[in-house]
Amino acid sequence: MRSYSLTSFTLFREEQPVRDALVVFILTTLFYFFGAMLRMVQELSLFWPLNAVMAGVFARYAFLNRGIHYAVCYVAMLVYDAITTQWGVASLVINLSNMLFIVIVAQLVLRDKRRTNYMPGPLSTLHLFYYCLLAAILSSLLGAVGSVGIDRQAFLPLFADWFSEQFSTGVLFLPCIMTLTRPGAFSGFRLRYLTPVAALLLSIGASILVGGAGSLAFPLPALIWCAVRYPLPLTCLLTLVAGCAEILLVANNIINLAVDAPLQTPQLFSTRLGIAALAMSPVIVAASVDAISKLMKQVALRADFDFLTRVYSRSGLYEALKKIEHTDDSHLTVMLLDLDYFKRINDSYGHECGDYVLASFAQQVKNLVGEKGLVARMGGEEFAIAALTADAAEGYALAERIRNAIEVYPFRWQEDTLRLTVSIGIGTRSPGNAPVSDTFNLLLVEADEYLYRSKEMGRNRTSIRRDEPVLF
Numbered sequence: 001m002r003s004y005s006l007t008s009f010t011l012f013r014e015e016q017p018v019r020d021a022l023v024v025f026i027l028t029t030l031f032y033f034f035g036a037m038l039r040m041v042q043e044l045s046l047f048w049p050l051n052a053v054m055a056g057v058f059a060r061y062a063f064l065n066r067g068i069h070y071a072v073c074y075v076a077m078l079v080y081d082a083i084t085t086q087w088g089v090a091s092l093v094i095n096l097s098n099m100l101f102i103v104i105v106a107q108l109v110l111r112d113k114r115r116t117n118y119m120p121g122p123l124s125t126l127h128l129f130y131y132c133l134l135a136a137i138l139s140s141l142l143g144a145v146g147s148v149g150i151d152r153q154a155f156l157p158l159f160a161d162w163f164s165e166q167f168s169t170g171v172l173f174l175p176c177i178m179t180l181t182r183p184g185a186f187s188g189f190r191l192r193y194l195t196p197v198a199a200l201l202l203s204i205g206a207s208i209l210v211g212g213a214g215s216l217a218f219p220l221p222a223l224i225w226c227a228v229r230y231p232l233p234l235t236c237l238l239t240l241v242a243g244c245a246e247i248l249l250v251a252n253n254i255i256n257l258a259v260d261a262p263l264q265t266p267q268l269f270s271t272r273l274g275i276a277a278l279a280m281s282p283v284i285v286a287a288s289v290d291a292i293s294k295l296m297k298q299v300a301l302r303a304d305f306d307f308l309t310r311v312y313s314r315s316g317l318y319e320a321l322k323k324i325e326h327t328d329d330s331h332l333t334v335m336l337l338d339l340d341y342f343k344r345i346n347d348s349y350g351h352e353c354g355d356y357v358l359a360s361f362a363q364q365v366k367n368l369v370g371e372k373g374l375v376a377r378m379g380g381e382e383f384a385i386a387a388l389t390a391d392a393a394e395g396y397a398l399a400e401r402i403r404n405a406i407e408v409y410p411f412r413w414q415e416d417t418l419r420l421t422v423s424i425g426i427g428t429r430s431p432g433n434a435p436v437s438d439t440f441n442l443l444l445v446e447a448d449e450y451l452y453r454s455k456e457m458g459r460n461r462t463s464i465r466r467d468e469p470v471l472f
């Protein structure tokens with residue numbers, strides 16, 4: 001959706017490590033408290049979001065990945081336990097398993113980020129799925145070992161419960177934490193933008209009505225729709241909400257997986273894993289759409305602008321001409337500018353110097369033309385200007401200003417100061433009702449003819465048709 005923007009915010013500051021440590025401590029305590037509160041409500045006791053949230057935080061802010069910040073996180077968990085329940089070996093081991101999940105996911109994601117130059121994409125989103133799987137297996141093994149005997153629970157059910165919870169929570173929460181942004185200004189909002197969300201709500205409703213194992217997949221098309229229409233952070237958030245809602249609905253028998261049978265523990269295990277697997281698809285689609293649209297912008301920018309001189313390319317100029325608004329009495333003035341004896345610069349000072357001169361020349365011209373017109377590189381050392389002027393005389397005056405400015409401009413290259421001149425040919429007329437680009441094409445031919453005359457007459461001059469009823 002293009003109608004509103006999202007701006008990123010930052011909770012941590014690299015230059016303030018003590019403040020960062022404090023924020024890590026507070027955040028850990030807050031989510032430990034939140035998780036403990038969820039445990040107290042039977043319907044919500046299926047989630048322990050602390051590990052996924054903190055893994056996301058450490059993965060998002062690379063500079064946080066210092067032993068001291070991980071230690072602060074671990075200490076915050078132990079302190080919370082010591083104050084609210086009790087201090088002991090079980091607390092040490094269980095919280096160590098939490099840390100194991102956090103460290104494994106954060107380190108693997110950061111390794112991906114380093115490899116892909118900090119460009120998140122569909123592939124790293126897919127990797128996230130496997131990182132959560134690995135981290136959930138290892139941390140659950142440790143956690144289950146540390147919890148055996150508490151409330152007389154055996155290892156295997158503990159491991160299954162712990163693993164499925166860690167894995168599903170990780171897969172649902174991590175993309176959200178990693179892409180979380182503050183909503184910017186909502187402008188031009190339309191009600192139809194809400195249709196993918198409405199479809200999502202309807203499909204969850206349908207899952208409740210129909211029931212059965214297949215119903216868990218009902219929200220998938222709506223989530224894919226969200227992924228195509230909404231920005232990546234919003235899709236991650238909606239996937240998280242839909243995934244958590246489904247787990248809760250199944251756990252509380254509102255979505256009936258097996259009609260007439262009470263929910264069994266293995267079913268919940270399978271539900272969590274299934275939802276985690278489904279949740280990856282919309283996130284990967286959203287990441288792909290995001291990557292494609294960024295690439296399209298880059299490609300469009302490259303095609304429209306000349307890489308060396310940063311003025312319009314030939315094709316970019318034609319695109320820009322389409323947007324020019326003109327009145328019936330305005331003149332279109334087209335200039336062709338060609339640096340004089342430019343080959344000598346290359347021959348005497350090298351190609352690199354030639355490139356520098358071209359870029360510097362283009363910027364000079366751009367500054368001199370300002371808002372009055374468009375500057376483009378047509379090829380080699382030839383540039384074009386399309387400007388709306390009151391009449392031919394104004395166009396000629398602008399060309400002369402440019403020519404005189406270039407003549408006195410000192411192009412500095414290493415120890416040398418280079419002096420250059422430019423020859424200019426002009427074509428000018430009123431576009432009338434014709435499209436500006438058509439008039440531009442006609443005037444380009446005329447400007448080319450007069451540029452040739454400027455060169456023939458000795459260079460460093462401006463030539464224009466003299467039958468115009470204006471005095472220059």
Ligand SMILES: Nc1nc2c(ncn2[C@@H]2O[C@H](COP(=O)(O)OP(=O)(O)OP(=O)(O)O)[C@@H](O)[C@H]2O)c(=O)[nH]1
Binds near residue numbers: 351354
């Ligand atoms: N450094 C650099 N040189 C370029 C580039 N594009 C074209 N040239 C050079 O520009 C020079 C143009 O030379 P000519 O067409 O002979 O014209 P000139 O030397 O400027 O002489 P006149 O136009 O007749 O005044 C050639 O040597 C090209 O190699 C570029 O992107 N970078």
